[in-house]
Amino acid sequence: MDDMSQASNLGLSDAGLLKTGAYIDGKWVEAVSGETFTVDNPVNGDTLATLAYCGADETKRAVDAANAAQPAWAAKTPKERAKHLRDLFNVMMANQADLARILTLEQGKPLAESMGEIAYGANYIEWFAEEAKRIYGEVMTQPSPDKRVVVIRQPVGVAALITPWNFPNAMLTRKIAPALAAGCTVVCKPASETPLSALAIAELCDRAGIPPGVVNVVCGDTRAIGGELTSNPIVKKLSFTGSTQVGKILTEQCVGTLKRLSMELGGNAPFIIFEDGDLDLAVKGVMASKFRNAGQTCVCTNRILVHESVKDAFVEKLLAATNALKVGNGMDEGVDLGPLVSAKARKTVDEFVEDAVSKGAKVHEGPSTPNGDCYSRPLVLTDATRDMRVFSEEIFGPVAPVFTFKTDEEAIQLANDTEFGLASYFYSKDVARCWRIAEALEYGMVGINEGIISNEMAPFGGVKESGQGREGSHHGLDDYLEIKSLTFGGI
Ligand code: NAP
Numbered sequence: 241m242d243d244m245s246q247a248s249n250l251g252l253s254d255a256g257l258l259k260t261g262a263y264i265d266g267k268w269v270e271a272v273s274g275e276t277f278t279v280d281n282p283v284n285g286d287t288l289a290t291l292a293y294c295g296a297d298e299t300k301r302a303v304d305a306a307n308a309a310q311p312a313w314a315a316k317t318p319k320e321r322a323k324h325l326r327d328l329f330n331v332m333m334a335n336q337a338d339l340a341r342i343l344t345l346e347q348g349k350p351l352a353e354s355m356g357e358i359a360y361g362a363n364y365i366e367w368f369a370e371e372a373k374r375i376y377g378e379v380m381t382q383p384s385p386d387k388r389v390v391v392i393r394q395p396v397g398v399a400a401l402i403t404p405w406n407f408p409n410a411m412l413t414r415k416i417a418p419a420l421a422a423g424c425t426v427v428c429k430p431a432s433e434t435p436l437s438a439l440a441i442a443e444l445c446d447r448a449g450i451p452p453g454v455v456n457v458v459c460g461d462t463r464a465i466g467g468e469l470t471s472n473p474i475v476k477k478l479s480f481t482g483s484t485q486v487g488k489i490l491t492e493q494c495v496g497t498l499k500r501l502s503m504e505l506g507g508n509a510p511f512i513i514f515e516d517g518d519l520d521l522a523v524k525g526v527m528a529s530k531f532r533n534a535g536q537t538c539v540c541t542n543r544i545l546v547h548e549s550v551k552d553a554f555v556e557k558l559l560a561a562t563n564a565l566k567v568g569n570g571m572d573e574g575v576d577l578g579p580l581v582s583a584k585a586r587k588t589v590d591e592f593v594e595d596a597v598s599k600g601a602k603v604h605e606g607p608s609t610p611n612g613d614c615y616s617r618p619l620v621l622t623d624a625t626r627d628m629r630v631f632s633e634e635i636f637g638p639v640a641p642v643f644t645f646k647t648d649e650e651a652i653q654l655a656n657d658t659e660f661g662l663a664s665y666f667y668s669k670d671v672a673r674c675w676r677i678a679e680a681l682e683y684g685m686v687g688i689n690e691g692i693i694s695n696e697m698a699p700f701g702g703v704k705e706s707g708q709g710r711e712g713s714h715h716g717l718d719d720y721l722e723i724k725s726l727t728f729g730g731i
Contacts, residue, residue: 246289250345252338259439260291262298262459265305266452271460272297279436282348282579282614283569289436294460299427299468302456306398306425307474309453314395314423318373325369325420327448332362332413332441339409339440344570346434347408348578348614349533351570360695361410364712365417367696371717372421380725388728393721395423396500397476400469402429402490404482405581406536408437411481411504414700414711416441416455422720424477427469428457431482433581435459466490473497479719480504481538484660484705502709502719504538504701506634507662510655511541511691512677514648515549517667518689523557525691526640529665531565531618534577535638536585538706539663539685539694542635543624545654548644555604555642558620562606562640565618569610577638579614586616589637596621596628596641606638632658648673656682661704665691684710 244255252258261268275293280286292298313321332339340354349357378391399419403411412428419426430438438457445455458465469475470493480490481504491501511529513522530541546554570578580586597603606618616637624630624641631643645651655664665687666677678686684702687693694700694712701710709719 250288252341254335254338257335257338257440257443258289258436259443260289262292262294263439263442263457264298264302266446277460279346281345282581283612288345291435291459294458295464296468299458299465300472302427302458303398303472303474305453306427306456309451310398310425313425313451313454321421322369322372324448324450325365325372325417328445329362329365329369331444331447332358332365342436342440343408346436347405348581349570350575350578353533357407357410361413363696364413368417368421371714375717386729386731388731390726392724392726394724396720396722397424398474399424399426399477399479399720400475401426402480403431405431405434406533408434412438412441415479418716419720420454422717424720425454429465430459432459432462470494471496476500487707503707504711505705505707506660507538507702507706508542508634508658508660509539509663509665511544512651512655512666513546513550513554514668515547516669519550519554519557521689522667523561525665526558527561529691530640531577531638534580534616536580536636541665543631544640544642545645545651546642548646551644555622559604562618562620565607567607567609567615577618579612580616580637583613585636586614589616589635589639592629592635593639596624596630599625599628601628652680659705662702662706663693
């Protein structure tokens with residue numbers, strides 16, 4: 241079936257947004273081998289599209305194209321690069337409804353969330369269009385009076401971008417936008433479960449007039465593509481968002497060519513409610529940070545830590561809010577949670593619950609789900625304890641375990657007792673305590689009386705085994721720029 245016939249099945253108003261080839265040097269190409277793979281709808285397993293299954297050959301061609309395009313792209317004025325990014329932002333927002341539809345169909349999240357993700361992803365493009373013009377240098381004094389040092393910042397070069405399935409649009413725009421603003425060119429490898437959103441972005445790059453070779457996208461043989469991207473000496477930087485486990489593998493693979501690395505990895509977010517916290521606000525924060533994307537975000541609340549004196553009151557409110565959720569096909573009106581991305585993901589969540597129950601947790605089941613292998617029932621676990629897997633591992637599903645603590649010291653100790661350090665949250669009305677706790681939490685991001693912490697203006701990223709580097713804010717450009725010092729003598 242050609243792209244147009246496949247697109248008509250998806251109900252897109254602009255059928256040209258469904259792409260099934262690789263995007264290399266401004267052209268849509270098939271795999272050299274002629275092999276294909278399918279992208280399926282998690283609601284019912286229906287095939288949405290059949291895509292070119294690329295490997296190392298196509299990836300090498302994409303890297304060569306990015307390399308050839310890079311000098312001219314970097315030589316454009318910041319204003320010219322900004323204009324391209326602004327045009328990309330405009331076409332993305334003009335096609336928001338279709339992009340959201342593609343996203344929901346391949347990933348499962350409710351359409352309203354997908355609309356939100358497209359706007360969130362586009363905001364990074366708009367932001368870095370503006371930041372492209374604000375790449376500053378420095379002038380430094382020197383120990384001897386006849387010298388001065390000027391520091392300039394230049395693009396790293398060709399960047400490889402590997403992204404996960406949980407935010408198929410935004411995880412990629414968060415990387416493409418700063419890379420292009422800095423003067424880098426890119427080769428993208430999206431997740432195999434959700435590549436259609438990335439291919440649609442490539443089509444929009446083309447429509448925005450971004451020159452051939454500046455943005456390339458290849459999908460297919462994960463290891464072969466990853467192997468080429470991490471070993472090819474032309475690639476100067478890898479920016480990866482995904483699991484800590486794969487992040488470590490890719491880091492090792494980059495050692496041979498010592499690439500610059502940005503790693504946005506897994507989390508295990510604590511959500512602490514102190515005895516003076518506003519319980520209604522805290523429940524609102526938990527609902528947003530726990531159940532968004534059916535619990536499949538890296539900043540999702542993983543462990544609720546509540547002061548023992550307010551536990552019963554908090555749990556009562558949490559259960560009421562959880563029971564009010566609606567689970568179903570993300571395409572249907574009023575749905576809060578869609579299916580998980582795959583049946584395998586649902587099975588993993590089931591195993592977390594079984595483990596917790598076998599160790600004494602009490603299950604409070606939330607709303608029922610439609611039939612389907614990928615649906616996971618929202619639920620709250622009380623009497624959760626440290627020996628349970630839900631304490632130490634990333635759940636990635638709509639399961640909210642509740643732990644209790646007695647003192648601030650115990651809360652901090654519990655919160656920091658993990659190798660992860662991405663997002664954390666806490667609720668208190670005491671300003672002094674807010675400062676103390678915020679400084680003591682070993683996390684890259686802290687939500688204080690707030691459950692939503694990510695936007696293009698704030699630096700996003702983790703510490704410990706949650707990674708290195710930051711996306712968003714003016715710091716987001718640093719990951720794509722080298723510092724060069726120019727020493728002037730004879731002054
Ligand atoms: P994943 O299994 O690590 O996969 C992420 C990406 O890496 C996918 O494109 C995957 O490709 C690719 N990949 C896997 N093995 C590879 C290899 N050997 N070589 C090259 N590429 C490889 O993670 P996921 O399950 O998709 O995503 C969930 C994880 O991402 C969670 O841990 C979550 O916390 C984390 N995450 C972090 C952030 C952040 O900003 N810190 C944001 C979102 C998600 P295939 O799809 O083809 O396997």
